[in-house]
Amino acid sequence: MPEQSSPLDLAEGDPFGPHNLPYGVFSTPDHTGHRRVGVRIGDHVLDAGAAARALGSPYAQLLAQPSLMPLLAAGRTAWRDVRRALTAWVTVPAHRADVEPLLHPLDAVTLHLPYEVADYVDFYASEHHATNVGRIFRPDGDALTPNWKHLPIGYHGRAGTVVVSGTDVVRPSGQRKAPSDPAPVFGPSVKLDIEAEVGFVVGVPSEQGTSVPLADFREHVFGLCLLNDWSARDIQAWEYVPLGPFLGKSFATSVSAWVTPLEALDAARTPPPARDLPLLPYLDDAGEEEHGGIDLRISVTVNGHLVSEPPFASMYWTAAQQLAQMTVNGASLRTGDLYGSGTVSGAEPAQRGSLLELTWNGRDPLDLPDGKRTFLEDGDTVTLTAWAPGPHGTRVGLGEVTGRIVPSA
Incomplete structure (x- = not known):
């Protein structure tokens, strides 16, 4: 049987490739009350908190949240460091075994307002x-x-x-x-x-x-x-x-x-x-x-x-x-x-x-x-x-x- 392609093997020019990585908040049908920070890669959503835990990131607690609010408040140094880590997690082949099980098809999740609007x-x-x-x-x-x-x-x-x-x-x-x-x-x-x-x-x-x-x-x-x-x-x-x-x-x-x-x-x-x-x-x-x-x-x-x-x-x-x-x-x-x-x-x-x-x-x-x-x-x-x-x-x-x-x- 031919080897199944990975969700991380994106078509050339995908506008949601590793150069993008926008943030959102999602839940899955089996855990409708459990909202998680997600990062979009292609047509999938990466559970960012779970990936951070699996890969021993110092930002695991920051990402294991039901909202983007803690990440937003963390400041520019944290924003830059988390983005660099995410880029590595979805591009370095050595991370695939840890990351691939944490990817959810975009059409199988529910997306939520990702932060509490203050003003x-x-x-x-x-x-x-x-x-x-x-x-x-x-x-x-x-x-x-x-x-x-x-x-x-x-x-x-x-x-x-x-x-x-x-x-x-x-x-x-x-x-x-x-x-x-x-x-x-x-x-x-x-x-x-x-x-x-x-x-x-x-x-x-x-x-x-x-x-x-x-x-x-x-x-x-x-x-x-x-x-x-x-x-x-x-x-x-x-x-x-x-x-x-x-x-x-x-x-x-x-x-x-x-x-x-x-x-x-x-x-x-x-x-x-x-x-x-x-x-x-x-x-x-x-x-x-x-x-x-x-x-x-x-x-x-x-x-x-x-x-x-x-x-x-x-x-x-x-x-x-x-x-x-x-x-x-x-x-x-x-x-x-x-x-x-x-x-x-x-x-x-x-x-x-x-x-x-x-x-x-x-x-x-x-x-x-x-x-x-x-x-x-x-x-x-x-x-x-x-x-x-x-x-x-x-x-x-x-x-x-x-x-x-x-x-x-």
Whole structure:
């Protein structure tokens, strides 16, 4: 009989090869209550804690946890050491006898939200997105608000409604009022939208009353994931003046089950974008190439049909600047903090990261094989996927984030 191939013998160019190794939390059907830290390799999940014990790692206790929280809090030295160890465990032939029994097929496990979200902040960092939104809602005024190119604009969201990929999204209800309506009405949102984003996961906390400079970004941020900030545009439009997003955003935010460590994306770094206006010193990233942008190529599908390919490299504000802005007033970071990039949109119509832009607020419906769409209908499934350039011509895959719309409760 031919020798059976190992799950560690991946096809050339697999985006989830040893150069990637994202972290998640999983359980198996025989131990549904036992959540474990896992690392994705190809189409399998390695039980990281069990592997660490089997191979005598000093980080065995750190990895034998039901959540990524202890690893996130351990800091950059531990993050680097654990990653090096994991790379060796899945690449060195001498380890295969210990590692292979600890691999679980991806389609045979349940993936969970891998960390407890402490605080959630969402930004508005794409110039293309902000300009499109301004043109839609202020056609006779300036597309960008006067502060937009001076600071990363953001809002605080609801941490308790961040859900893992695959969780159904219940259509939210709330007040809405069209310009021609004499009074507001209450009911399910009729303009349910997506926002294709990238989320950043904080590991090391900071003290209240201190700020985090640009240069310390990698000391605090562990990694990133794809994020869909579902948005009820009709509820949002009626409520947001003068304080900004509230119930139109807080009903659900979906994130990938996998967190990609920043170190896996070193080959995808891009220089900071050119600035039109001078920045205040705490945001000035001239010469800070290590803390610039990241070349991520995102794809958005509705019911399996491609509708957009937003390029993350085009973002005006970087994740390091967003972290600096979050803390410049002395607000503290906590382990498990999550902040979103804001909708990722490019310069071309096919690169817009929301249905609001893609359909120009419903004026130009998308013509999909299963029918026209302005905003989401019950039963629609939205999936975000992405990849980034990796070392030696490889690709680094990001874990997908998907959600299905179900009728209002």
